[in-house]
Amino acid sequence: MRGEAEMILSTYSWIVALAIIHQLIATSFGSIFDVLDIISKMILEAPSLLMKSVLFNLKPLTQIIVIPGLAFILLFAIIVVWFERKFLARAMLRVGPYYCGGRSGVLQLIADFLKLFLKEIVIPQDAHMALFVSMPVILPTIPALAITLIPFDLDWVLFRAGGLSLPMFFAIAGFSPLIPVFAGWAANNKYTIIGSLRTAFLYISAEIPLVICASAVAIMAGSFDLVRIVEAQSTIWFAIPQFIGFIIFFLGLIIEAERTPFDIPTAEVELVLGWRTEFSGILFGFTMMAEYVSFLAWALLFITLYLGGYNGPNIFGLPLYSHIFWMLFKLAVLVPIVILIRGVFPRLRMDQLLRLGWYYLMPLSILNLSLRWP
Amino acid sequence: MSEPQIEPEIMRISWGPQHPMSGQTRILIDVDGEVVHRLIADLGFTHRGIEKILENRTLLQGLIPIERMAMVDTANIGLGYVLAVEEALGIEPPERANWIRSMICEICRINSHLYAFGLQVESTGYFPAVFLWTTVDREVLLDLMERLTGARWSYNFIIPGGVMNDLPEGFQDKVREAVNYLRGRFRQYWEAMVENAVFEMRCVGVAVLRKEDAIRLGATGPVLRGSGVDMDVRKDEPYAAYGDLDFKVITEQDGDAMARLKVRFHEIEQSLNIIEQVANEIPGGPVRVKIPLFPRPKPGEFLSRVETARGELGIHMFTDGGMNPYRVKINSPSLRNMYVFERLAELNRILVADIPVVINSIDPWYLDCDR
Numbered sequence: 001m002r003g004e005a006e007m008i009l010s011t012y013s014w015i016v017a018l019a020i021i022h023q024l025i026a027t028s029f030g031s032i033f034d035v036l037d038i039i040s041k042m043i044l045e046a047p048s049l050l051m052k053s054v055l056f057n058l059k060p061l062t063q064i065i066v067i068p069g070l071a072f073i074l075l076f077a078i079i080v081v082w083f084e085r086k087f088l089a090r091a092m093l094r095v096g097p098y099y100c101g102g103r104s105g106v107l108q109l110i111a112d113f114l115k116l117f118l119k120e121i122v123i124p125q126d127a128h129m130a131l132f133v134s135m136p137v138i139l140p141t142i143p144a145l146a147i148t149l150i151p152f153d154l155d156w157v158l159f160r161a162g163g164l165s166l167p168m169f170f171a172i173a174g175f176s177p178l179i180p181v182f183a184g185w186a187a188n189n190k191y192t193i194i195g196s197l198r199t200a201f202l203y204i205s206a207e208i209p210l211v212i213c214a215s216a217v218a219i220m221a222g223s224f225d226l227v228r229i230v231e232a233q234s235t236i237w238f239a240i241p242q243f244i245g246f247i248i249f250f251l252g253l254i255i256e257a258e259r260t261p262f263d264i265p266t267a268e269v270e271l272v273l274g275w276r277t278e279f280s281g282i283l284f285g286f287t288m289m290a291e292y293v294s295f296l297a298w299a300l301l302f303i304t305l306y307l308g309g310y311n312g313p314n315i316f317g318l319p320l321y322s323h324i325f326w327m328l329f330k331l332a333v334l335v336p337i338v339i340l341i342r343g344v345f346p347r348l349r350m351d352q353l354l355r356l357g358w359y360y361l362m363p364l365s366i367l368n369l370s371l372r373w374p
Numbered sequence: 375m376s377e378p379q380i381e382p383e384i385m386r387i388s389w390g391p392q393h394p395m396s397g398q399t400r401i402l403i404d405v406d407g408e409v410v411h412r413l414i415a416d417l418g419f420t421h422r423g424i425e426k427i428l429e430n431r432t433l434l435q436g437l438i439p440i441e442r443m444a445m446v447d448t449a450n451i452g453l454g455y456v457l458a459v460e461e462a463l464g465i466e467p468p469e470r471a472n473w474i475r476s477m478i479c480e481i482c483r484i485n486s487h488l489y490a491f492g493l494q495v496e497s498t499g500y501f502p503a504v505f506l507w508t509t510v511d512r513e514v515l516l517d518l519m520e521r522l523t524g525a526r527w528s529y530n531f532i533i534p535g536g537v538m539n540d541l542p543e544g545f546q547d548k549v550r551e552a553v554n555y556l557r558g559r560f561r562q563y564w565e566a567m568v569e570n571a572v573f574e575m576r577c578v579g580v581a582v583l584r585k586e587d588a589i590r591l592g593a594t595g596p597v598l599r600g601s602g603v604d605m606d607v608r609k610d611e612p613y614a615a616y617g618d619l620d621f622k623v624i625t626e627q628d629g630d631a632m633a634r635l636k637v638r639f640h641e642i643e644q645s646l647n648i649i650e651q652v653a654n655e656i657p658g659g660p661v662r663v664k665i666p667l668f669p670r671p672k673p674g675e676f677l678s679r680v681e682t683a684r685g686e687l688g689i690h691m692f693t694d695g696g697m698n699p700y701r702v703k704i705n706s707p708s709l710r711n712m713y714v715f716e717r718l719a720e721l722n723r724i725l726v727a728d729i730p731v732v733i734n735s736i737d738p739w740y741l742d743c744d745r
Contacts, residue, residue: 092506190387194408194726260499261572269395269497269730345572347499349727350408352575 038161038168042145063158067324068147068300076331077292078109084339091343119281124187127278131186136283139179139290143297146172150300151227152310153323166224169301170211173256176294177203180265183287184275195274198350199258199265205357206255206262212365213245213252217305219369230309237308244368246306248361253302253338255353257295260342264350296331299338303330384411387726391419395497395730398740403729410724415712421744428702432668433459434534436699441528443704444742446489448528449475449482450682451742457613457678458689459534462671462699470659471536472615477549477652478522478531479614479680480645481515484556486683487596487638487645488512490737494635495567497730498576504566511559514552521548534669536662549653553646560642568636577632581718581732584629593714594707595685596641597736600634602627607681619648631735638737668697684708684737704745708738 063069082097086105089096097105123132148158149165149172161168177199184196218224220242221232229238239246255262266274276287303309312326348356387403390396398420404412424443428436436459441452453475460467467475492508516526521542523529531538567573583593588601598605606623608616624640626633673695680687685707694700715736718724724732 088503092503093510094506190385194405197407263499264727267499267727269499270727272393343503345500345570346495346576347727348572349576349725351725 038164039145039172042148042159060158063156068150068152068158073144073147073293073296076296077289080292080295080335080339082106082109083335084342087336087339088343091340113285116285117282121281121283122278124189124278126188128186128188131182132278133283135179135183135186136279136286136290139176139183140286140293142172142176142179143290143294146297147293147300149226150297150304151230152327153320154227154231156320156324157227163223163225165226166214166218166229169226170207170214173294173297174207180275183279187275187278189278191271191273191277192275195265195267195271195277198271199275201350201354202255202258202262202264205354206252206361209248209357209361209365210252210256212362212369213242213249214301214305216242216245216365216369226304226309230304230311233308234311237306237311239306239308242306242368244364244371248365248368249302249306251356251361253295253298254341255357256298257338258291259295259338261345261348262353263347264353267347295338299331299334300327303327303334307334389729395734397738399738399743401729401733403726405726408725408727410719410726410729413716413719413724413729415716417709417712417740417743419744420741422741424745425702425704429698429700432697433462433671433699434667434669436702437530437533440704441530442741443706443745444486444682444684444708444739445527446739447482447486447683449478449532450680451687452530452532453479453614454678454680454682454687454689456532456534457680458676458691458702459671461676461678462674462691462693463534463665463669464672465535465663465665467536468660468663469615469657470540471661473618473652473656474537474541474661475532476615476619477649478519478529478537480648480652481519483683484642484645485512485515487642490683490734491563491567491635491638493737494577494631494731494734495573497734498573500573504563507559507563507566511556514555518548518552521545533662535665536660538662540661541656546653546656549649553650553653556642556646560639564639568632568639574632576728576731577635577735578628578630580631580728581722581724581735582628582630583714583718583721587717587721588629588714591714591717592710593685594710595681595683596634596637597711597714598685599623599625600637601629607679607686611679613678613680615652619651621645621648631731634735634737670695670697671699682707684739684742685711706742706745708740708742711736712738712743 065071082105085108086096095103097108099105099108100111101107121133123129146169149161149169151157157165180199181196184192184199217229217238220238221229223229223232232238258265265271266276271277276284279287307330310323310327312322312329314322316322316325384404384406387405389401389403391398391400400416400419402412402414402416403410404414422442424439427439431439437452437455440455441448443451488508488511492505495504496502519529520526522545523531523538525531583591583597583601585602588598588603593601602625604623604625607613608621609623621644624637624644626636671693673693676691676693678689678691686705687707688703688705690703690705691699692701715733715738718732
């Protein structure tokens with residue numbers, strides 16, 4: 001009896017203490033909690049939003065299903081994988097996929113997807129079952145969630161976060177390195193553990209310069225709102241006044257998307273497949289898809305911050321269509337450049353990447369920030 | 375050492391034989407984080423007992439299994455065996471045969487070096503563009519050899535007493551065409567590899583083998599010459615037509631992975647020069663002398679040394695007067711270089727990411743190691 005009373009009392013005092021601490025932190029770091037609130041609201045309100053859209057109007061439904069929602073993301077992943085195979089095959093004096101779907105090999109990806117889908121999922125005996133199965137499934141949803149913040153037109157934003165949209169993008173994307181770390185640990189293999197630790201190092205060295213560069217853009221535009229950043233670029237793209245930031249963000253985009261020459265966590269010739277080594281079947285498919293979705297998210301942010309976002313001459317009658325067209329057009333120019341880098345450069349070593357991140361990108365991004373200070 | 379004297383927590387990784395880059399061997403790696411403390415090469419996965427097989431074959435039959443030791447470098451190894459057999463039988467090949475032998479050996483050397491630096495480039499994480507370029511360019515040489523010998527691999531063309539056949543009609547022109555084509559391609563390789571900034575970062579200063587270490591550990595071939603030691607059996611004890619041919623021994627002073635790559639690169643240029651010289655200046659005459667089908671060697675010990683693409687190959691043959699050799703000892707260059715590979719982690723600071731670069735700069739052929 002006495003023990004129970006003590007327990008209740010101590011629990012109560014703990015709750016009070018936590019509430020006070022929460023209050024203290026909330027007053028000082030209010031914006032972080034706002035971001036977390038909005039994320040949780042997004043997750044909680046998604047079903048009701050869907051219901052509303054079905055019942056009342058078709059615009060949010062189109063945004064969720066067509067662009068920038070599911071169909072866009074999945075089609076991007078499929079088209080880019082196909083394009084990468086064909087494009088890099090030219091660099092290697094090959095022809096690429098050739099038999100499925102004619103000379104162009106367009107059906108090869110569907111065949112690959114079916115193969116991955118029908119294959120048995122092998123779970124290692126010593127693996128942490130729940131984490132091992134759940135992590136690859138969660139992984140592609142994180143960059144996909146970040147894509148909802150990107151404006152495709154003045155009011156064609158899937159989730160309107162106002163002045164919080166740029167910090168929120170980084171807050172959401174900041175979760176993505178956790179998943180490989182957990183997944184690598186859960187697989188309980190030496191190669192996966194080394195790979196997951198490399199992931200953590202990689203993101204730390206890349207994300208801070210990225211945030212600093214993005215804040216320099218926000219200072220120049222006078223707002224953290226992505227829509228207003230795009231509107232501020234209607235006369236001149238920020239790539240020109242912020243050239244250093246432009247270069248740093250381009251490198252950071254490749255690092256964040258884990259593409260060559262920075263695909264260190266999944267270095268095939270060193271670590272088999274890094275933290276992905278033990279995944280098989282559709283779980284492996286999810287990890288590969290996540291790579292391309294994250295590439296898409298960062299490429300869209302790059303276009304939004306530096307390449308004028310959806311700005312462009314009005315070529316269709318309706319501004320909405322031409323805005324979406326210009327967004328896709330800029331993406332179609334950026335993606336082959338990033339892919340071509342894979343055919344031209346070897347992979348950096350972990351220590352060389354850390355040196356690049358901390359010795360060069362970080363001071364340069366701070367320089368970039370101070371140069372633009374009003 | 376300024377590191378704290380705490381017993382580090384060592385993790386042992388088994389690298390291969392099921393690994394994208396390991397080849398047919400297993401390397402045990404003791405790592406502390408990313409730093410490699412020890413390398414142990416666990417060879418023997420492809421042991422076929424070639425030395426024992428040779429004891430049960432006549433001298434001419436022995437040529438077939440021994441050329442399987444390193445398929446990419448088959449003529450050089452075959453020539454090593456043939457030189458020992460010729461010494462045992464006391465026969466001398468005609469001069470034209472010697473020149474043809476040199477040409478085939480140099481074509482094999484180019485083949486092998488192209489494969490080696492294709493692999494080294496791929497091991498730095500180059501999406502395999504350069505590796506496939508080398509594969510395509512080797513096709514030119516393989517077509518050439520198919521025209522000459524009828525086989526793309528494992529020619530068995532160099533036989534005791536000379537070579538199988540004379541050069542076919544118009545072969546010299548084809549050789550000149552191939553040489554010109556390859557010279558044009560090598561400029562592209564140089565730009566893609568040596569002048570590529572990231573590739574340079576990955577190879578320069580990695581796994582440095584100093585001159586005295588290279589000599590002490592018994593390195594051979596491009597590994598030894600990459601450390602600045604001027605040693606090449608082709609120059610030191612000329613065999614075949616190498617005494618009459620004009621070529622340089624390539625050395626590099628740095629001793630790192632890039633130096634070994636550069637040695638291979640410049641050796642290919644020298645080999646192209648040799649091939650061109652042979653095509654232009656080959657003397658006339660017969661290409662083989664008659665030998666009996668089942669020759670009986672005189673009893674004794676016979677030794678031959680040749681410079682294969684991976685280094686010095688020694689064949690030590692004992693005969694007791696029977697039709698088969700009593701014992702054949704093969705001193706394989708790849709095995710000698712694998713000893714060097716094991717010591718490299720003690721001589722340098724090697725990271726996990728460096729291991730594929732290091733092993734492919736040493737360029738062992740595991741079938742050759744295991745015999």
